[in-house]
Amino acid sequence: MTRRGAHAVPDLVARAREGDPAAVARLITLVEDASPVLREVMSALREHTGRAHVLGITGAPGVGKSTSTSALVSAMRRGGRRVGVLAIDPSSPFSGGALLGDRVRMGDHALDRDVYIRSMGARGHLGGLAWSTPQAVRVLDAAGCDVVIVETVGVGQSEVEVAGLADTTLVLLAPGMGDGIQAAKAGILEIGDVYAVNKADREGADRTRRELRTMLTMGERREGAWRPPVVKTVASTGEGIDELLGEVDRHAAWLGESGELARRRTVRARREVEAIALSALRARWERADDGADLDALAGRVAQGDLDPYAAADELLDQG
């Protein structure tokens, strides 16, 4: 481990493909650090990616995201699948292999070599979620994960953002929090492929499911379009989890048959490529010479010596 060569990219990639957790961890750290060798990593991973099903899990705080993720992982493991979990907290500057906050519940799987769990922060990240998450997914995909779960810990717009990173988006609600109006306000009616009303042993679960179903059928749907199912679960006891996984798998099959998978992945790749290009440009703009770097130009705009379009032109002129 001390020799430089032991960290060389081809070696790391080969070890990650054999499922070596340390190599997988190292590759994801390279993503988080926006390492210059990422270019070489992604090139080496390319032919080994595209096989994993990417499942996004989101929902408001308190609906039981960690418990549900853990229960789904257990169900997937019973079926012999290898699983990667990326727990994303867009508001957190912390990241790394350590389990954060209620991630300790995932400790059920901590000793399972066929489950890879990783927490990632995004605040202050060069290109944000759109930059780091797809690359971390590529690493887990190439490492042989059958499913990569991307779970958001955050709130607000991150829910919608995460939907764009997954093949299938699972939205969790809980009774009393998930009535129709709230769901509509949070914008979750547009993003879910599968819905679960978790904590379904609590009062109001049937009402929440009924309201949600009504809201979901209100939008008009094209023929052959996917109709998002709503499953009741009690993740803490495992109740309903097999049915939920069944619906997730049914959506995965539909994605392939309908051609929607290719469409979604193209949209995702588009954002990823754009994020990589923009972060390369931003880096160039920081270090431009002759007072034509972004800070110097911004100072002149703030003082009224230059208008913002002329400043943007100067920035673009020097590439």
Next chain:
Amino acid sequence: MTRRGAHAVPDLVARAREGDPAAVARLITLVEDASPVLREVMSALREHTGRAHVLGITGAPGVGKSTSTSALVSAMRRGGRRVGVLAIDPSSPFSGGALLGDRVRMGDHALDRDVYIRSMGARGHLGGLAWSTPQAVRVLDAAGCDVVIVETVGVGQSEVEVAGLADTTLVLLAPGMGDGIQAAKAGILEIGDVYAVNKADREGADRTRRELRTMLTMGERREGAWRPPVVKTVASTGEGIDELLGEVDRHAAWLGESGELARRRTVRARREVEAIALSALRARWERADDGADLDALAGRVAQGDLDPYAAADELLDQG
């Protein structure tokens, strides 16, 4: 109005500078439509901008943002100031001069020629809030507004985003919603220059103010740093509004004396210039030839024929 020349940029700018509401409206519409003539508009406005104080007003739904804004506008008008109001709804695709939702309360000022009110949506906008808002502020600034209020109607991250667009950020809370933990969670403790506990005739206002003050003093502050005041208001009756405006003005004076105004405006100009440059690049990337446009490249990445870094290189190569 039917002759083409009547809409020419120099004429529009001259009329806007005389305070003609129709010319101001037309210029903001050019911003919203991302018109190609904006470059000429911003160049013509440049020497007439930088005078207005930009006040951001934000807070969770239900705290009384519209009522507070309207009351502050009344107080500013009593002092003879000209006021522009941009009501931003980041989640809305709607925009235009029409008053949206509870904006009708601003109807108090509808007939006042020295108050300019405009609602703007941002969803789906090329460069988002960071692109359109500063340019709309420039228009109102050049049109002779002493104060430009940027009020967010939205929720979540938009609050934090709006803080970056203003010289002074006013955060509104209401009793019972604004206890310390909630405030900390929402991230508003870092963004406010002035706080108001509105609906202060309700139970719990003193407790909310006390908790907020405690949380605000917990962070360490440099010597000479601004200490955000917390004012109690009942915007519907006007109670506390003069005191609140006094604190806003005191902050405006501090900004100038401390050099913080120049720093904030440079940060803001930096974002604005970057947003303009990026939207120009995105437009180029859409229409590139030879299958090197972003869609074609994304398709090849999604199919595994190209890695995302190689795709970004191709994109940047044709600049």
